[in-house]
Amino acid sequence: MTLRSARTLSRFSGLALIAAGTIAALSTGTFCYWRFGWIRLICPIGFVEASLGSGTIYWSLIGPFLVVLGLVVLLGRAFCSWLCPSHLVVTHIALLAKKVSSIGVMKWTVPFHARLASRLSILDYRDGLALLLGSLVGIALFGYPFLSTFCPIGVITRNVISLFAHFRLGTDLFLLLLPVAAVYLFSWGCIAGCPLGSFQRFPAKMSTILRPVGGAQECVNCKACTEVCPAQLHPGEKYDPGACTKCFLCVETCPKKAIVIQLPGHSAYVPHDNG
Amino acid sequence: MVALAGATTRFSVAGDYVRPPGTVVEESFFRKCIKCGICVEVCPTRALDFVGLTLDVKNIGTPKLNVRHGGCIAWRKECLKCADVCPTQAIKRPAHIKDVRMGSIRIREKECINCLLCFRECPIEGALLFPNPHGAPFRKTRDIPSALSDRNSPVKPYADNSLCIGCGLCAWVCPPRCMDVLSRDERRMRA
Numbered sequence: 001m002t003l004r005s006a007r008t009l010s011r012f013s014g015l016a017l018i019a020a021g022t023i024a025a026l027s028t029g030t031f032c033y034w035r036f037g038w039i040r041l042i043c044p045i046g047f048v049e050a051s052l053g054s055g056t057i058y059w060s061l062i063g064p065f066l067v068v069l070g071l072v073v074l075l076g077r078a079f080c081s082w083l084c085p086s087h088l089v090v091t092h093i094a095l096l097a098k099k100v101s102s103i104g105v106m107k108w109t110v111p112f113h114a115r116l117a118s119r120l121s122i123l124d125y126r127d128g129l130a131l132l133l134g135s136l137v138g139i140a141l142f143g144y145p146f147l148s149t150f151c152p153i154g155v156i157t158r159n160v161i162s163l164f165a166h167f168r169l170g171t172d173l174f175l176l177l178l179p180v181a182a183v184y185l186f187s188w189g190c191i192a193g194c195p196l197g198s199f200q201r202f203p204a205k206m207s208t209i210l211r212p213v214g215g216a217q218e219c220v221n222c223k224a225c226t227e228v229c230p231a232q233l234h235p236g237e238k239y240d241p242g243a244c245t246k247c248f249l250c251v252e253t254c255p256k257k258a259i260v261i262q263l264p265g266h267s268a269y270v271p272h273d274n275g
Numbered sequence: 276m277v278a279l280a281g282a283t284t285r286f287s288v289a290g291d292y293v294r295p296p297g298t299v300v301e302e303s304f305f306r307k308c309i310k311c312g313i314c315v316e317v318c319p320t321r322a323l324d325f326v327g328l329t330l331d332v333k334n335i336g337t338p339k340l341n342v343r344h345g346g347c348i349a350w351r352k353e354c355l356k357c358a359d360v361c362p363t364q365a366i367k368r369p370a371h372i373k374d375v376r377m378g379s380i381r382i383r384e385k386e387c388i389n390c391l392l393c394f395r396e397c398p399i400e401g402a403l404l405f406p407n408p409h410g411a412p413f414r415k416t417r418d419i420p421s422a423l424s425d426r427n428s429p430v431k432p433y434a435d436n437s438l439c440i441g442c443g444l445c446a447w448v449c450p451p452r453c454m455d456v457l458s459r460d461e462r463r464m465r466a
Contacts, residue, residue, distance in 0.1 A: 018316070025319045027360040032311030035360060042362055046309040050363040054306045061362060138279065146279075148309045149335045158312045158325050158336055165321050166344055171328035172335055 003248050010082045015160055022164040030157045031085065032148070033064075040064040041071075043153075045132075045196050049145035052136060069203050076207030077200045080190070081230075081247030085160075086152040087190065090176060094183035113185065120186040125243070128191075128198035135195065147195060152179040191231055191243075205242035209264045211235075212250050218258040225250035225259060235259050290331035292339035293378045293441060293458045295323055296349045297358045297369045301460055307365035310336035314357035314366060320345035322443060323357065338366075340377065342456055346444030347377060350398040378441025378458045384431040386453035389424045391416050393432065393445035393454065402438040403445065406430045 014031065021028030029035035032043045042064040051057055072079075081087065101109045135147050148154055155175050162170050182193045190197060214225065214235035226234045228250060231243040235250050236258075251259045295314060298304050315323045315338055322345035323338045338357070340347065349355050349372055358368040369375045380402075394416045397403045404412040405419050408430075413419045423430055446454035 022316050025317055025356075027313060027317045027356065029360075030312050030316060032309060033313055033362045035313065035362075040362075043309070043311070046311065046362075050307060050309050054303065054363070058363060064362075135279075144306050144333050145309045148311075149332065154310055154312075154336065158310065158315075161312045161316050162325060165315060165318075166324060166341075170325050172325070174328055175335075 003252055007082060007247065011085065011088045014083045015085055015088070015156075018157060018160050019164045022161050030161065031083075031153050032157060041068050043196070044068050044199060045151070046145070046148055048136065049139055049148055052140045053143050053145045055143065072200050072203040073206045075210060076204040076241055076244060076246055077197065078210070078246045079200065080194075080197055080245035084153060084190075085156040086179060086194075089156055090152055090179045090183055091190070093176070093180050097180065097184050116185055123186060123192040125192060125198050125201060128193050128195060129201075131193060132195035132198050150175055150178065151196070152176055153196070197245075201242040204244075205240065207241050209262060210246055211241055211244055211262050212246075212248060212259050213262045214250070214254070214259040216256075216258040216260075218256040219254075220256055222255065224253050224255060228253045290326065290329060290334050291458045291460060292326060292334065292337070293443065293456050295338055295340065295357045295366050296347055296355060296372070296375050296377050296442075298366050299364075301458075304365055305333045305337060307363045308337045309363055311362065312336070312338075313360045313362070314338045317356040317360050318345075319354065319356065320348055322346050322447070340441075340443050340456060342443040342446035342454075344447075346396070346447040347442040348398075348444070349375075350440055350442055351444075376440050376459060377443070378456050379436040379439045380434045380441060380443075380445060381455045381457055382432065382434060383453040383455070384433075386451045387431045388426050388451055389428055389431060390450055391419065391424055391432065392448045392450065396444040396448050398442060398444065399438055399440060402435055402440070403432055404435055405432045 017028055018030055020026075027035050029041075032046050034041040040061075040063070042061050044065060047058070047061050047065045050061075101113065139146050152175070155172055159169050159173055162168060179190070179193070183190060186192060212235040215237070219236050221236070223234070225236075226232050230245060230247065230249070233239040233243060233250075248261065251261060294301070294304060295318075299307065312325065315325060322340055322342070324341035324344060326334045326337050326339050328335060347354075355368055355372070358366045361367075391405075394403055394405075401414050404414060405423070407413050441456050441459075443456045446452070446456050
């Protein structure tokens with residue numbers, strides 16, 4: 001199995017689990033709150049929002065919250081490229097929109113889009129963080145979980161449940177237009193805009209395992225990895241592990257196969273050896 | 276973003292929803308609910324639905340009862356799964372289900388065809404009544420004389436909203452869909 005198909009499979013498996021849970025009316029949980037028997041995982045943003053919004057601390061959720069933080073410390077931002085349903089849905093809609101806008105009558109939008117995109121390219125994760133902090137202040141002031149209404153992950157989750165429980169989609173799907181526009185205008189909008197991603201960046205800084213490491217002698221400095229990387233990192237140099245979403249696109253792309261995946265200890269997984 | 280959060284709170288149109296059993300009062304419900312959807316996922320009757328895209332921005336994505344999909348069975352047998360799974364205690368398991376109210380029922384009498392299916396579904400005896408010209412209203416289907424329960428009969432069933440808990444089972448089975456479940460707030464306003 002290639003890394004690419006493994007990634008797609010993994011992304012769909014999260015949605016499939018929600019669908020299966022809905023069909024069987026089991027409480028397997030959702031992306032906001034996973035619940036398998038005694039295992040509980042809560043969306044860190046959701047936890048902070050609910051605590052700020054209602055002005056109470058949910059002691060029962062502190063455990064799940066810490067487990068999630070621990071997972072992020074251990075695995076970094078793997079959620080972003082391996083599970084996030086928003087990546088699956090929003091990014092593909094945005095790519096489709098891009099394709100549509102470059103054909104026929106829609107051609108006039110291309111220079112307009114390019115101009116706007118070049119202006120937006122100065123945005124980075126700090127803007128996502130500002131978005132998150134602003135929202136949290138708003139939640140604390142006005143007392144309701146504001147982000148959870150608009151979070152594209154939440155919208156997709158609710159619509160998957162709605163689809164399998166009632167065989168229809170909700171009108172709140174239109175809320176996805178917001179992130180789609182962000183990804184469309186600014187090709188890596190989910191790096192700069194996503195509050196959850198910005199939040200994960202800090203615990204993920206400590207994650208050292210399972211990250212791509214380059215700089216082998218084969219490297220010819222062609223920068224193909226940096227170009228394909230959502231965060232424009234170069235695995236050959238020292239980079240911020242908090243920015244890496246462990247998608248391993250660089251590992252797949254490297255023409256010289258000079259990038260390997262760091263495993264615990266000093267060993268490394270070389271995905272090209274087996275063929 | 277602060278302004279946006281404020282604006283959506285201030286300018287939210289107050290909607291009116293029938294919430295799952297055991298929800299905290301409406302004013303603090305939207306503060307606690309993180310719209311994770313797990314209550315809708317576990318509901319065995321599929322009665323729970325999401326509030327769609329409305330001008331009531333605060334409540335988009337929160338759970339509500341939709342009688343087109345089902346009614347709540349918590350008064351019939353042990354359920355309250357929604358309360359058990361809720362991570363933020365926006366839905367709490369009540370000590371006694373008998374003390375809980377989800378709402379109340381209103382029957383549009385002109386559309387009623389006297390099929391009395393609602394009587395069969397109602398989990399609370401005495402919540403649905405049928406007028407008796409010679410005494411106390413009928414509480415059970417078998418007591419109602421067939422002459423009175425004719426399709427075109429001038430007398431139609433009515434609800435005793437001091438007993439009705441608003442589970443919506445009657446509205447779900449109602450063939451002409453002439454029953455509306457009213458929320459707790461509406462009930463309070465009318466009281």
